[in-house]
Amino acid sequence: MIRFEGVSVRYPDSPAPTLHRVDLHIPEGELCLVVGRTGSGKSTLLRAVNGLVPHFTGGTLTGRVTVAGRDTRDHPPRELADVVGMVGQDPAAGFVTDVVEEELAYGMESLGLAAPVMRRRVEETLDLLGLADLRDRPLATLSAGQRQRVAIGAVLTAHPRTLVLDEPTSALDPPAAEEVLAVLQRLVHDLGVTVLLAEHRLERVVQYADRVVHLPGGGVRLQAGSPAEVMASCPVVPPVVALGRVAGWSPPPLSVRDARRAASGLRAQLARLSPPARAGNGAGRPVTSGPPVATLNGASAAYGDVVALRDVSLRVHQGEVVALMGRNGAGKSTLLGCLAGLVRPVRGDVRVRGQQPHRLRPAQLVRHVGLVPHDPGDLLYADTVAAECAAADRDAGVPAGTCAALLAELLPEVGADVHPRDLSEGQRLALALAVVLAGRPPLVLLDEPTRGLDYGAKARLAATLRQLAADGRAVVLATHDVELVAEVADRTVVMAEGEIVADGPTAEVVVSSPAFAPQVAKVLAPLPWLTVAQVALALEGAG
């Protein structure tokens, strides 16, 4: 169905080709998963399928890409719209109309289908994707998971034989991700659609894949094969595979179910041990002594007449990493906004080091609290990394070189004259964090920091956060990433509808939750083990 023959892609200003001599054949009806580090060329590979690379992005493509027998050399993307459905990273950015039903019809209108055909297909697609209740909802009012499903539906109405998705679940909370994946499953199994998708969150998708393609990047040949084959040697693996490697299971388990069936021996072995404290974050030692760094006391916040935060009370102490979890729209970002002084609470009291953050002038604010927003790029304005660091020093009123020194610790390999926009997601996050830390705030907040991060960048982020806590900062992060929470958080706060519904040590809160438990906890339940590193450490200790 999709065939790459000796394909290389090189963009004008890049020193090395992004894709190098790729040979790949994806047969009809397969669900094929593309994995690899950030910058390894996953997006380029996906966008080459319908000719966006190079027709739209520029650059030179050598070799041949054919889809359903059509060569992308002779067919620009619009001529392939009836065979390839392409859903980008941010589905909302591709919406042309403003109502669900019209969005579903838009592609068909462009293809010039007859009105009765369009009507029938819209109805079929609404049912197929479970969107019937949303048919005349404005697109702007949909949740992230609904938006993703609408974006899939909008390309599906053209009846493409292949569907290409770039990180379809990375912005979604666990339940919404399940919804989207269920839809993809159904398309592959019932309709025989060929699906090609790239995803960093392997733990969510690898079990559904028929084939995994690993792009190592840097001109190394790609590796393609059955999931078990590729996962056995791939450097990027989900926790469940890593656990399999630690425990010496072969073939590696791909799903929690596989792992649980293999894990009875391991569970028996671990039942006799107690989980070690996670490296360096001080879990287990009481951190609630001393005055809290930040307190919310019965705080409520609202946008217009929508209450986003209802009577929330929370204390955050020095040296503590607190994870905020909950579905999209549960009030996590609003809580962070209150602590960062961006949202004024309508009732109740918010204090950071005794001050009300929304009353502070910006120059004082940076010394009390640092927030890395959802899109770290928002914080960056300068043309080069060095200029950004210098500006951060001036903004915070600290000696020149402070921010650059912080950045050197977080991100040693980045040159000083790189443009911030040319950094990878992980590098940009590190730069934003360095900028925020320049003011030495006692409270550091992160909003959804792992979006678009690969496993390597995530491990580095986890180490950084633990180091911050060890240095005596308080860290609060809002995230959907259960694996990151398991790695770093001492305490987990679960929110729903603007209220706190659970608050306690991470192990207690997440192990019992079906949505928020990390894979290792699910495999080893009811034992309170959270991460592969803990298990590895305990097994080593036990000899």
Next chain:
Amino acid sequence: MSIRPWVAPRPLHPGAWWLWALGLATAAGRTTNPLLLLLVVAVAGYVVAARRTAAPWARAYGAFLKLALTVLAIRVVFHVLLGAPTTGTVLVTLPALDLPSWAAGVRLGGPVTAEALAAAAYEGLRLATVLVCIGAANALANPKRLLRCLPAALYEVSVAVVVAMSLAPQLLADVQRVRAARRLRGRPDRGVRGLRGVAMPVLEGALERSLELAAAMDSRGYGRSAQLPRRVRRTTAALTVGGLFGVAAGVYGLLDAGSPPLLGLPLLGGGALLAAAGLALGGRRTVRTRYRPDPWAAPEWLVSASGLLAAATVVLSAALGVGGLDPSTSPLGWPVLPVLPTLGVLTALAPAVLAPRQQPPRPPLAAASRKAEPATVGAGR
């Protein structure tokens, strides 16, 4: 609302709402009777309340109402301060400013008479009412569906407008986000310097987003076109350009008093015909079809007819010299409602009952609107 619709809920053709509103506006334009004007405002307001949707543009009525009140206030204030001296019942005497002799016709301050005040208020109210009618059309008709009624040859233009309209609110959200981010960096988020720092990231973001949108539209088949023979393309171009020339010359002929009157109208009409033919021929280039085009059926006829009837009665009454359309302000008398125009304007209430409900009622968008107000960094998404 307890009024039961007589047909199943569906969005009405936007053209019908515009005809209805323009009818009401025409009626308002022909009278200065404050009672009649207030009646028009009330009729428009009632229909909007009964038939508007939850869509964002439905709030246009409130916005236009505020604009109308502002216009009215400005008109009255200016008249009080600057109006020509009048005689009549003096309500209050403002301190007058002596102006040099060359500005003898103008007065600043001085006595304010009830008659002058009433005249200014009536005039202002007329303009305000016309604005309110336009606001009602904006609130009731989906602007995007209106654009979809454009001829196929103008499809690209209408898409550009639609995209621009959906980008505007996002731009606003971006400004809020970037301002919040500046505050987080410890920089001023207000003032001229703050503004400059905000503009660049917002523009960059908008540019990136439009590229992404263009890629998505391309992948979904936007811009596919049929190959037309060269002869047809040339004919299209000739027709359109010739037609536009004709229209331009015709308008000049109409407006220029010196040119022969016969030059104007025929040229204008002929030019318009040619241009229309060009557009129709050009439309053959696009292969696209339309999903569920808005039908023009009985409700559309009724709605537009009710508005046009309101206009017709008022215009007709004015032509026949029916009294009460322009109540006297000097001497000042209590205005009365003229019977025929009042009945005419009241018929424009019909859509509140006869038009189908625009949308099936649905649960409030509580969870949804939470997404729409990114006052914080990273809210939304």
